[in-house]
Amino acid sequence: MTIDNRYNIQSTEVKWQKLWAEHKVFSVPNTPRSDKTYYVLEMFPYPSGNMHVGHVRNYTIGDVITRFKRNQGFEVLHPMGWDSAGLPAENAALDNGYHPREWTYKNIDTMRAQFKRLGLSFDWDREFATSDVDYQKQQQRIFLSFYDKGIAYQKESMVNWDPVDHCVLANEEVEDGRGWRSGALVEQKHLKQWFLKITDYADDLLDGLDTIEDWPEQVKIMQRHWIGKSKGLRMSFPLNEPTGGFDKIDIFTTRPDTIFGASFIGLSSQHPLTQCLAKDNDKLCAFISDECERGGTSEVAIETAEKQGFDTGLTVPHPFEDRDLPVYVANFILMGYGTGAIFGVPAHDQRDLDFARKYDLDVTPVVVPNGTDGDFVIEDEAYTGDGILANSDFLNGLNITAAKAEIIKRIEAMERGEAKTQYRLRDWGVSRQRYWGCPIPIIHCDDCGAVPVPDDQLPVTLPDDVEFEKPGNPLERHPTWKNVKCPQCGQKAIRETDTLATFFDSSWYFARFCDPKNDDTPFDKEMTNRWLPVDQYVGGIEHAVLHLLYARFFSRALKDCGYMDIEEPFKRLFTLGMITHQSYRDAQGNWLFPEQVVKEDNDQWIHVETKDPVKVSGVIKMSKSKKNVVNPTEIFESYGADAARLFVMSDSPPEKELEWSAAGIDGAWRFVNRIHRQVTESLEQLPDKEASVSDDISDGAKDLRHLVHKTLKYYTGAIERFHFNSAIARLRELSNAIGGFQPQTEGDYTALREALEIMVRIANPFMPHVTEELWQALGHEKYLADMHWPKYDQDLAKDDEITIAVQINGKLRSKITLAADADKAVTEQAALNDDRIKTLLSDKDIKRVIVVPGKIVNVVAQ
């Protein structure tokens, strides 16, 4: 395709980018100059090496908001940095011998240039990378404050182990039983790890969700569910035959009301009592390894796994009835939730029912639907609905809520247990057995235990002389870095070789941006008070329970450590949709890049080189593995940044997915050129920029002025509502009207100038380069970026005449044109006097006439 450059896109765009940078147009001081501040932030990128189209969309949205808010008189903080620690750097080191640092900073340089080429309004003076030593130093301070406060602690526990990345994963990083990056099946390992006490904040994180109104409901629901608060009863059952030091079993239940229906006790395979029993019971050992630990945690594995049990022979007495319950080890009980033990009520829990049928245990319904008379029978389906208690002694006749309260009261009185709130959320493991991260500033001493590195010895920096030939953590193999003296007793000690998870890095970067050069403390509290919370946060939905939950937790923890006063870091959150693209495969099923295929005249797709037929495989999320990717930097070169920006903003609402298409970018490019042409072609005839629009203008010019102000009104509102695609549609309408306008008089030319100027000004947030160029061509000196947003004229925006629809029985039958301020009576008369309406009503009786002035008339007739 040949491209006809109406104006030199490359040189013009780069020129303005340089000017903005030289004059620091988008820089703001740490302490804002005015009270009218606004903080716009997009989730910062991982420097993978190349910008992708998703970045274009994410950062253009933030950029449009920034430029719009600046025009509205806000002092806008819009910083940019790099989430630059993490595994890919190490994998690259393994693959091609780069040092992770070299690889990372080279990528940052490349991507910084790409981001600048997009014309984004960042305050580049604030840029930092989380792998910077300065950043890690402050982060180590934060970690030690957390340690001091007991928010960071060590414990031995079963952890998710990714066998491919040789690294521990947080629960939030395990998807469908697989590592979120490597895709490898996650194993369970017993390791000593650093954890953050996010569970202490569970209630607060839950309650806080109600205070952040401008978040997508979907994200809040996902976080609520992840925290997973449920109220119930924790109680103990004494063993009839105490064994191995165990004399009772603790269980947790959310259905204490069903206790009379209990027919067994279930233990997790990892429960301490199970482990104890297994020591001298080979059959139990075999059961644990064959039936409990073998099955995967994937969706399919769970759904097909049969309920299996192992009778331990132990029994416990029922607390209220004269009978014993057998104790089973069961493969469906998780150690990680509650106490790892339950009482099974087959009638009211499907899993328990499946289990009971298999091992022939009692199934006694104790909650029956309202109105059932005694003969309620459970077949293959457990009853989990509402109802009245039955077969339950003193609970009979109560509803579920009352029965729960009664049991809890009695168990507490018997000192056998207590009401307990249980969370699904577990503490956040932040240790990673990898090199390219922030070192944990702790030294392990045999005598003193875990000793913090003293503040004057911070930062703990990574050694450069490491080797990556072997998998695993090179810090652990490093001869000198690891062996140090204990800061307390001076004896031989060992440095902590784990580094912090990268989600730790991204949990406070938004605060560091307020005060990025501070060496004494992570950030100045006053400065964060002025800028935080972030007024508008923009990013992908995939972080709904990872980054967005951690950052909310960090704000609270940082507040408790005295670093800042803000609890909720992000006031408004906007989650954008992903980018999709057509995908292609050859006859063997191999994915092909878009540039490897071409469409023939007969609508058949073939391979460019081999000419073999190609299968079009549907529009799916852009990903390297499916090869349906587009390199945005090539787009900047051929179409320019303005066209790329316009396209990603105009084709879809920002929260929905966007299908990338060559035709779409082509259309955007044409519009950029069209605006350029419309202004430059009129320039010679336009009057001086100071001329005001006279009244001596044609009707056509009056219509144009009317449209200009009407557009302005709608357009501004649309941007505020994030309806960017609708705003751009109105912009195009205005451009179409200008294109069809033939100026006659001198006054018409001033009207044309006004229309062109407004069009250029309001197009600026989307197409900053071409509009700055045209604004200058129109004779202005000030940057459009620094202009105030134009205000519409109420009178000019108002319609004088409006067209009103006239319906008969709800069906459109005619249209009438009226003065815009026509009242009800006038409107009704005009509608009934309309010729068509009269004809259609001639043989009918009018029952009722509904008149909504300015909108519609509906005649109800028979």
Added chain:
RNA sequence: GCCUGUGUGGCGGAAUUGGUAGACGCGUUGGAUUCAAAAUCCAAUGUCCUUUGGACGUGGGGGUUCGACUCCCUCCACAGGCACCA
């Protein structure tokens, strides 16, 4: 299974929140310009009916209303999230 969304022409989508469905763009067709092409400009473009005109039409079915893409019930499809959480 549970919890969220979404469903509108050939395609992406609009409808300022109950009041003229299909704005705007892409595509297609026709025309102008051109030696020709590209670019540009103009016009048409939901479906069906024999027309001046009419009928149908926002995933299906039902309801509320003078009036429903919009609100309610129900079913279907797709997408996302969670999931042996007691």
